[in-house]
Amino acid sequence: MTKLLMKGNEVIGEAAIQAGCYHFFGYPITPQSELVAYMAKRLPEEGGTFVQAESEVAAINMVYGAASAGVRAMTSSSSPGFSLKQEGISYLAGAELPAVIVNVARGGPGLGNIQPAQSDYFQATRGGGHGDYYTPVLAPFTLQETIELTAEAFRLADVYRTPVVLLTDGLLGQMMEPVVFQQSSTPVQTESHNDWALQGTGGIRAPRSVTSLELNASGLEKRNLKLQEKYQLINQSEQQADVYFAEDADWFVTAYGSVARTALSAVKHARSEGVNVGLIRPVSLWPFPTETYSALCEKTDQILVVEMSAGQMIDDVKLSVNSSVEVVFYGRMGGAVPDPEEIFDVIIENAKGVPKK
Amino acid sequence: MKAEIIIAGFGGQGVMSIGQVLAYAGMHAGKQVSWMPSYGPEQRGGTAHVSVVISDDAVDSPIVSVPSYAVILNDPSLEKFLPKISTNGVLLINSDCITSEVERKDLYIAEIGASSIAAAIGNERVSGIVLLGALVQMTSLISREDLTKGLADVFGGEKQHLLAMNEAALQAGERAAEINFTFPII
Numbered sequence: 099m100t101k102l103l104m105k106g107n108e109v110i111g112e113a114a115i116q117a118g119c120y121h122f123f124g125y126p127i128t129p130q131s132e133l134v135a136y137m138a139k140r141l142p143e144e145g146g147t148f149v150q151a152e153s154e155v156a157a158i159n160m161v162y163g164a165a166s167a168g169v170r171a172m173t174s175s176s177s178p179g180f181s182l183k184q185e186g187i188s189y190l191a192g193a194e195l196p197a198v199i200v201n202v203a204r205g206g207p208g209l210g211n212i213q214p215a216q217s218d219y220f221q222a223t224r225g226g227g228h229g230d231y232y233t234p235v236l237a238p239f240t241l242q243e244t245i246e247l248t249a250e251a252f253r254l255a256d257v258y259r260t261p262v263v264l265l266t267d268g269l270l271g272q273m274m275e276p277v278v279f280q281q282s283s284t285p286v287q288t289e290s291h292n293d294w295a296l297q298g299t300g301g302i303r304a305p306r307s308v309t310s311l312e313l314n315a316s317g318l319e320k321r322n323l324k325l326q327e328k329y330q331l332i333n334q335s336e337q338q339a340d341v342y343f344a345e346d347a348d349w350f351v352t353a354y355g356s357v358a359r360t361a362l363s364a365v366k367h368a369r370s371e372g373v374n375v376g377l378i379r380p381v382s383l384w385p386f387p388t389e390t391y392s393a394l395c396e397k398t399d400q401i402l403v404v405e406m407s408a409g410q411m412i413d414d415v416k417l418s419v420n421s422s423v424e425v426v427f428y429g430r431m432g433g434a435v436p437d438p439e440e441i442f443d444v445i446i447e448n449a450k451g452v453p454k455k
Numbered sequence: 456m457k458a459e460i461i462i463a464g465f466g467g468q469g470v471m472s473i474g475q476v477l478a479y480a481g482m483h484a485g486k487q488v489s490w491m492p493s494y495g496p497e498q499r500g501g502t503a504h505v506s507v508v509i510s511d512d513a514v515d516s517p518i519v520s521v522p523s524y525a526v527i528l529n530d531p532s533l534e535k536f537l538p539k540i541s542t543n544g545v546l547l548i549n550s551d552c553i554t555s556e557v558e559r560k561d562l563y564i565a566e567i568g569a570s571s572i573a574a575a576i577g578n579e580r581v582s583g584i585v586l587l588g589a590l591v592q593m594t595s596l597i598s599r600e601d602l603t604k605g606l607a608d609v610f611g612g613e614k615q616h617l618l619a620m621n622e623a624a625l626q627a628g629e630r631a632a633e634i635n636f637t638f639p640i641i
Contacts, residue, residue, distance in 0.1 A: 103479060103490070103608075129494065212494070273517050274475070274490035276482055363516035437520035 101276040106266065107132035109241045109277055110174070110200055111140060113248035116279055118286035119170040119198070120146030123160040125153060127179045128212040129268035130202035134174065154179040158186030158199070165195040166308040168295025170252055170288055174200035176268070177218050178209055180226075187261050188227030191325070192310025196255035196291075198248070199233075200264045202271040205433030213433025214268035214356060219410035222263050223384040230322055232329050234336060235263045235383040237355045241275045247381070256289040258332055265383060267406070269356040269435060332385055339387035340379045341394070343369065347376025350394065351445060352415060353404040354380045357436065361404050364441035373449045383411070391418035400424045402448050404441055407431060456486075456511050458596055459519040461536050462583075463504035464528025464552070469583040472609055473526065474505035476587060480597045480605030481509035489517035502532045509596070524596065526586050530555050545594055547586050565593060565632065572627050581624035588628020599629075 104112070111133050114122070122141055124134035134150070141148040147164075151157035157173045164171035175183060180201040190197055201222065205215040225231045234254045238244040244266065251262040299305055312318040341350075342362060353361040358379040365377045378394065378401070380387050391401075401423055403412040409427045416425050428444045430436050460477060464470045474490050481488040491506045506519040525540050526547045527533045533553055540546055545563045551570035567589050569582035576585075584606070591602050606625065610617045 101482060103475075103482060103488070268494070269491065269517070272492055272494050274478060275514065275517070276488060360516040360518055366515065435518060437518050438516045439520040 111136035168291035184227035191231035338381035343376035463532035584624035592632035
């Protein structure tokens, strides 16, 4: 297996192609532009379709069109552009279309800056657009895991006929690290979707429509009930999390994405100084891995949530544990990235019964 | 082993490429590596830096708070990173670009006139590679063989024409370190 040193944004592009995605609609914005550039170069080589759209809104609606025809389709952006795509994502959810949307998040609100941030958590995990819907949200923390979760995003999209969000940030998008692509000799099996997709009637079957419009209230309520049933199924079946030092930890730090890497460094450092702390890392942000947290409630009386935001995931953590667990928070905002020493100091401060530095 | 390296200077001094050469060299040595650039407005005019981690174990944080090695190419970067370098860390300086005094006594410091050496080879832009040559001569961070491979990874293909000059810069850096420094190899 050849190890390649690649940039995070490019890894997502290659992983998507290897997952059988040959339709990409992009619009540049820092810090995700390398992904658009990579697809512009690679997709023609693979006989795929790359379109540089005129805006983020156009790109997400092109995804709607491609997904309606039953092919794997993707678009990507960074925070302000991801906001622009929300209307389209709501339409995709309403029409039950599979697609993958990448958000390489940056500092906000507004135009903000181009540094890494996690302040789009609420938007990503609560649907983001209008209407009662959720999208599965996956948050890789290494570039190797980015490959796996890109493929997993397409699987979820196909199986549940839903848009799926891959949420990373500027740090994971810009950094390089070695990755291995498991080259498969057989093409990826994707769903044919030929029971609903718009692939031509062939002059035989009746015409179909793919739409989120349903003017009749009882009809739309029925459609909503079906969606909610699907979300419940996803919630039951697709929670993903990793726990580090679960066996002997007295309490836990929790973080996702790039911050989980920094937190893991800090946790290991703290353990080397006698602090019995572990790390809970949600991999799926929606569905939130509540089962992992509630299972650990028994053995921990404190969870320290670390985020690059004012505190968003902390709400889900609080909803997942009982009131006996004290949930404390440390966050940085606006593109400020906590470093390992900084998180280590916070751990030491919060470690009960351990002498402070 | 785990080496946490900061390379910092002005945008255009080759900071990012030097970091990539080290990351590739680390890969060739069978190590785990990460390369994390500073990106954004600070690259234009101000300081740009890259954090490289070379480690036996998986790299958790690609962010380096306490570098064990620092390669510094301008004054603002020296001011920013000098206080952060770990005790007994290695500090490599391009003395042609730096006017300030280094006021730490607990570091292995090498000051090399990398710009003049690079200019003598034919292009001042390879000054960073001169420093890499010095680094490989003075420390056991990576082997010369792996560094040469890393150089070919970054300056191969379309940049093939730069390879000979970069190789010359590496050799000049090695010589400079050999002649000017007598402290034990670390």
